[in-house]
Amino acid sequence: MPGPLGLPGGYPVCIGDARIALDLPPGLSRAEAVVWQARMADHDGVTVLPCGEVRFGTRAHRALAAHLPDVSRTQHAGRIGSLTRRLLLLRETLRAQRPGTVAAHPR
Incomplete structure (x- = not known):
């Protein structure tokens, strides 16, 4: 999903119980995912x-x-x-x- 929870970029998410939660790969923290997305945005220009x-x-x-x-x-x-x-x-x-x-x- 693009920009869930106000975050930059796109992330895998789970939607349920009237809420959205990140569904990141095991071992990848939210902070690491945000840093990766920022790097990719810069690479994209x-x-x-x-x-x-x-x-x-x-x-x-x-x-x-x-x-x-x-x-x-x-x-x-x-x-x-x-x-x-x-x-x-x-x-x-x-x-x-x-x-x-x-x-x-x-x-």
Whole structure:
């Protein structure tokens, strides 16, 4: 289940008696599972911070900055809609270009 109990990432869970409980593999603590999920989010390139902001990982931000140099590493949740539109436009621009060419900065 994604984000059970307010945790980052996805976890196996048991649902019963009107409650949700983590169903982690034997020997894996809740703390270890959370650390692993945080590492995987960073590897995926995006982390949602407890305050609700979104932070791009170093490699993801570097790749984005090559096309959208004004995009900061951390994004306020209130600006996600605007950023999403720009990212979708960038995706379409990159998909349409021929291999080996450099895309212009979509605005």
